[in-house]
Amino acid sequence: MTEIVKARNVSMKFKAVDALTDVSLDVAPGEQVALLGHNGAGKTTLFRIMLGFIKPTAGSISIAGFAPGSNEARRIVSYLPEQVAFPKMLTGREVVRFYARLKGAPLDDVQSVLAKVDLVDAADRRVETYSKGMRQRLGLAQALVGKPALLLLDEPTSGLDPLSRQHFYELIADVARQGGSVLLSSHGLSELEAKTDRVAILRNGRLVANGPLAALQDEANLPVRIRVRAAATAIDKVHAEIGGGRINGASVELFCARGEKMRILSKISGLGAKVEDVDVAAPTLDEVYRHFSKIGVDEALRGTL
Amino acid sequence: MHGVLTIAATEIRIGLRNRWIILSSMILLAFALILVLLGSAPGGEVKTDAVTVVVASLSTLSVYLVPLIALLLSFDAIAGEIDRGTLQLVLASPVSRGAVLVGKFLGHVAVLGIAVSFGYGIAGIVTYLANGGGELGALIGVGRLIVTSIILGATFIAIGYIASASVRQTGTAAALAIAIWLFAVVLYDLALLGGLLASQDGFFASEVFPWLLVLNPADAFRLYNMSAIDAAAVGSNLGGGAGSALPISGLATMASPVIWAGMALGLSTFILKRIRP
Structure with a gap:
């Protein structure tokens, strides 16, 4: 199968x-790939290269076999920039129709993408009356129009509430089902x-991870956290038995490798009534991401973001 | 071609919605009507058609106002759209960059054309009716003024694109546009006047000055309109005085703004093609 995006070094x-260094990345038709990285990691630069706005200083990249920015490539790519402000005076429908015409898409598409992003009721209102979420969805609508073979979405979910975010992922899953590729x-x-x-993770312009999420979780091999709440007065015995660190007088917390988890759990269940409750937490996605992007001082950083 | 028309139509729609068209029509009409009222007195005295007098005054007004309106329309076209992220979308679509600029140009010229036609058209008709009719031929002068004003505006719209494409900030583009206006319609003429006063042997006045005058699209526009109406009857200082010494005359003077517009469009397309949004 021919790759939609083929980036080599x-x-x-x-x-x-050095915005990007030696990045190789493929996207197959119908595949959804997430490009992760903190601000300035090179995500937008990679998008700009794929759109043909800038030429890479080294390496090669092709979009369905065509040079980025060529007429053939532009015909199959749709783009949603991180920040876009459509003319306030136009209605949502006029905005989508404008981009549909530029892409040579049938105008019937306009109504269907407006329905997809749930903007039919607001379609004939001016963009200036739209909320932030609605503007974001309008941006998505213009990207969806014309059934592009490759959707490039720059931070499409920032500023969306969890519910619309879920709806958004349903939409791009729909695109993928119809054979379109999504790189977000x-x-x-x-x-x-x-x-x-x-998931592909960029750190300072280098690709540090590239694989399915489960594979990344395995690769990171972060410890599992087990927290045991002991029955009253049994805390010392529990602590002596399973080790770990004591927290708040009644609980014990320990970390173990993923392979160790079942052995420790069976030991805990052997303690019987001395244990009141057990809480097992696999590493969160954020922790996996932090492992790959290695932002050491990230507690302080997260406070400011 | 499809993309060109789509972009042009959207520019016109935006011009109508954000009241650009109505506002600039009103400004042109207001100034024109003031000139109509002031111009009616001398018109009767020298037995010239009132409409013709008004056309003469309006062409001087056009030299200042039309380039200003044109530059205000165009300075935002590229820098502003990059700022807002919409140009990236348009450039990512399968429309060539040349077509994007031509589409914007056609749209902006149409916006300016509607404003000029309304403003001057109404002023012309008001004058015509207020003076109890008269020769219909005088109205042709109004039509000529409208058409040449649109050509003059188109020139400065294209020049505005150069300003807009060569800087990244809208604010800088605005400052550049104002500087262009100030130079082309105010400072340039002052400099020529200074040159005339300073030149002792008359070589500048006879050989250089006429060419420099035609070189400036705004001056060329004024020359054409002054020579097109019966300059002697109105007593125009510019058309009558410089007319004899001009290297080119009549409709040929309008070649200056047309050539300028073509060159400016070409240059701004060239710059736009090199922009890396």
């Missing part, structure tokens, strides 16, 4: 900054809600 150097970027894994086939 792509590097991009701006004056003093995001700040963190938790926003993805494990909805994409594959």
